[in-house]
Amino acid sequence: MASEVLWFGIPRWIVVGLAIGFVASCAAACLFYVGTRWFPGTGGGSSTSSTGNERRTIEIREYLDAIDEAYAENHPVDGTSVEFYLPERDVAITFDPRTFYRLERGPTYPVLVEHELPGIHLGSRLPFETPEVDLGPDPEDRELRPYDEAFAVLGLPTGASESEIRQAYREKVKEAHPDHGGDEDEFRRVREAYTTAREAAAGETATPGEAAS
Incomplete structure (x- = not known):
C-alpha cells in the first residue's frame, strides 16, 4: 500500500497522470510550432x-x-x-x-x-x-484577357516562355498545395492558370474555366 503513495501522501496514479499530461502538452506545443513554421496557413x-x-x-x-x-x-x-x-x-x-x-x-x-x-x-x-x-x-479601364489573368496568378509578365511558366508553376503549386498548408481554391486556380498560360505561350487563348488535368 505504501508503494502506491509518493511524496506528501500523493497517490502514485495522480503523479503519473500529471506527468503524462505534461509530456503530452509539450509534444502538442512542439508539433504546433513546427507546423506553423514549415506549413504556414494562407488565411x-x-x-x-x-x-x-x-x-x-x-x-x-x-x-x-x-x-x-x-x-x-x-x-x-x-x-x-x-x-x-x-x-x-x-x-x-x-x-x-x-x-x-x-x-x-x-x-x-x-x-x-x-x-x-x-x-x-x-x-x-x-x-x-x-x-x-x-x-x-x-x-x-480595360478588361484583362483570359491569359493576362493566368500570367498574373503565376507572377509572370504576359508573354513569358514555356520554361518560365513551368518554373513559376512549380513554385506556386508548392505554396498553394493543401498538404503544405495551402488553400484548395487557390491550388485549383494555380493549376487553371498554368493550363491557360501554357496554351497562350503556344499561341492559343484558352478560357480561365479550363482546368489542368
Missing part, C-alpha cells in the same frame, strides 16, 4: 490579396522596364524586404504600410503603392523626373 482572403500583389508587381515591372530604370525585386533594405528597389536612386517601393513608415526614418526614399494604384501611375510618386511612356489603356 481567409489570401487569394484576393495575392492576386492583387501579383498584378501590381507585373504592372510596376512593366513600367520600370519602359522608363529604362534599373531595379531589384524583393530586395533587403534596412532590415526589411521591399518589392522593388532602385539602386541608382536609393528608392524603395513597397506594398506594406508598416515597411513604408519604418523606412521613412532612414536615408532611403520609400514609395507606398496601394492596391488601387496602377503601375503606370507610379511615376507621379517617384522623387525624380520620369519620361512619359505609353503602356496601353489604363488597367482600371
Whole structure:
C-alpha cells in the first residue's frame, strides 16, 4: 500500500497522470510550432490579396522596364524586404504600410503603392523626373484577357516562355498545395492558370474555366 503513495501522501496514479499530461502538452506545443513554421496557413482572403500583389508587381515591372530604370525585386533594405528597389536612386517601393513608415526614418526614399494604384501611375510618386511612356489603356479601364489573368496568378509578365511558366508553376503549386498548408481554391486556380498560360505561350487563348488535368 505504501508503494502506491509518493511524496506528501500523493497517490502514485495522480503523479503519473500529471506527468503524462505534461509530456503530452509539450509534444502538442512542439508539433504546433513546427507546423506553423514549415506549413504556414494562407488565411481567409489570401487569394484576393495575392492576386492583387501579383498584378501590381507585373504592372510596376512593366513600367520600370519602359522608363529604362534599373531595379531589384524583393530586395533587403534596412532590415526589411521591399518589392522593388532602385539602386541608382536609393528608392524603395513597397506594398506594406508598416515597411513604408519604418523606412521613412532612414536615408532611403520609400514609395507606398496601394492596391488601387496602377503601375503606370507610379511615376507621379517617384522623387525624380520620369519620361512619359505609353503602356496601353489604363488597367482600371480595360478588361484583362483570359491569359493576362493566368500570367498574373503565376507572377509572370504576359508573354513569358514555356520554361518560365513551368518554373513559376512549380513554385506556386508548392505554396498553394493543401498538404503544405495551402488553400484548395487557390491550388485549383494555380493549376487553371498554368493550363491557360501554357496554351497562350503556344499561341492559343484558352478560357480561365479550363482546368489542368
